[in-house]
Amino acid sequence: MSALAHIGGSTSGSAPAAQPTPTKRGKVAYLLLLPGVLWLIVFFVVPLVQLFTVSLQSKFPGYPGYYYRDVNFGNYLTAVVDYWPHFARSLLYAGLATLLAFILAYPLAYAMAFKAGKWRGVMMICVIAPFFTSFILRTIAWRQILSDDGWIASALNALHLLPGGHITETWVAVVAGLTYNFLPFMVLPIYASLERADPKIIEAGGDLYANGLTTFRTVTLPMSMPGVLAGTLLTFIPAAGDYVNAELLGSDISTKMVGNGIESQFFRVVDGYPTAAALSFTLMAAILALVFLYVRKYGTEELL
Numbered sequence: 001m002s003a004l005a006h007i008g009g010s011t012s013g014s015a016p017a018a019q020p021t022p023t024k025r026g027k028v029a030y031l032l033l034l035p036g037v038l039w040l041i042v043f044f045v046v047p048l049v050q051l052f053t054v055s056l057q058s059k060f061p062g063y064p065g066y067y068y069r070d071v072n073f074g075n076y077l078t079a080v081v082d083y084w085p086h087f088a089r090s091l092l093y094a095g096l097a098t099l100l101a102f103i104l105a106y107p108l109a110y111a112m113a114f115k116a117g118k119w120r121g122v123m124m125i126c127v128i129a130p131f132f133t134s135f136i137l138r139t140i141a142w143r144q145i146l147s148d149d150g151w152i153a154s155a156l157n158a159l160h161l162l163p164g165g166h167i168t169e170t171w172v173a174v175v176a177g178l179t180y181n182f183l184p185f186m187v188l189p190i191y192a193s194l195e196r197a198d199p200k201i202i203e204a205g206g207d208l209y210a211n212g213l214t215t216f217r218t219v220t221l222p223m224s225m226p227g228v229l230a231g232t233l234l235t236f237i238p239a240a241g242d243y244v245n246a247e248l249l250g251s252d253i254s255t256k257m258v259g260n261g262i263e264s265q266f267f268r269v270v271d272g273y274p275t276a277a278a279l280s281f282t283l284m285a286a287i288l289a290l291v292f293l294y295v296r297k298y299g300t301e302e303l304l
Contacts, residue, residue: 055277064270075278083261083279087286090257093171094240097178098186101235102228104179105186109227110220112187113194127187135181139248142177143168146249169251177245182238186231193227194220229298233291240287258283 055075060066080087112123130138146152146167156162167173202219221228243259250256262279265272 051277051280054273055281057274059271059274067271067274072274075274076282078275079278079282083258086256086258086261087283089171089246089255090240090259090283091286091290093175093178093246093257094236094242096175097182097239098232098236100175100179101183101186102232105183105190105231106224106228109187109191109194109224112191113197114199124191127184130181130184136244136248138181139177139244142180143173143248146173146176168249169255171250171255173249174246174255174257177249178239178242181242181245182235185234185238189230189234190224190227193224197223225298229295232294237287237291241283 053069054067056069056071056073057067057075058070058072060068108123108127112120112127116123144150148166148168153162153167156167157165164170167176197220201223202215204219240257241259243257243263246255246257246260247263258279262276262283265276265279269275
């Protein structure tokens with residue numbers, strides 16, 4: 001007993017174990033992060049700072065195309081006042097394209113995850129295959145599909161469902177092009193979430209006498225929300241900044257987006273660099289604000 005007490009007393013009275021010092025493995029992990037950090041600094045942070053400084057520059061009087069360093073926030077006022085319709089169209093078109101992509105992508109991702117069987121690989125190839133073709137070529141091909149003598153416009157005209165007589169050079173063509181080009185970015189994250197889901201949990205909803213709609217709303221959709229959130233962001237953000245679809249499928253003025261305004265100021269206007277930079281930063285700020293609100297409201301931590 002005394003020996004046990006002695007052992008217990010020595011154990012209870014011993015000093016706490018010292019905290020382990022950083023090991024060589026921890027240093028190696030930081031070294032592995034270094035290339036990625038340097039890449040982000042050189043190719044993201046530095047250009048972003050340079051773009052911000054350009055957005056504050058002023059035109060040099062009497063010398064078109066020359067600027068001097070200044071703190072001219074009037075460029076941002078010009079960007080908002082002169083291009084607010086472009087901002088509104090960009091957010092509206094991107095939102096519609098994201099919604100349509102979700103409506104089309106979710107059934108396809110669900111079928112790939114639970115119903116495709118041996119055809120899953122073929123369906124995956126069909127989703128990814130458009131990436132092997134140039135973005136511009138895909139958009140030009142879409143213009144041919146929606147042309148006035150194409151089968152879609154002809155069928156709608158025959159049914160008297162096309163009041164203007166054409167689809168191209170309208171907002172419908174722009175939204176259709178955005179939806180088509182960014183659809184894979186919605187399909188793949190949703191499929192990844194559904195593919196990892198346990199089918200037994202979904203079947204449990206039916207065992208508890210829930211109908212198909214209730215099971216989908218309360219079980220399947222919440223389980224796939226990480227993919228829905230990722231797919232929405234991957235679709236909305238590039239669609240809001242796109243200018244190719246509006247340039248090739250839209251009209252001269254009424255369907256232009258912010259990307260078209262940036263491209264015009266950067267390449268076609270002699271003194272347009274500061275305005276183009278201000279447009280870019282304003283669009284980025286608007287998208288970041290919307291993304292923050294979206295993630296705050298529909299974040300997966302509150303749904304799962």
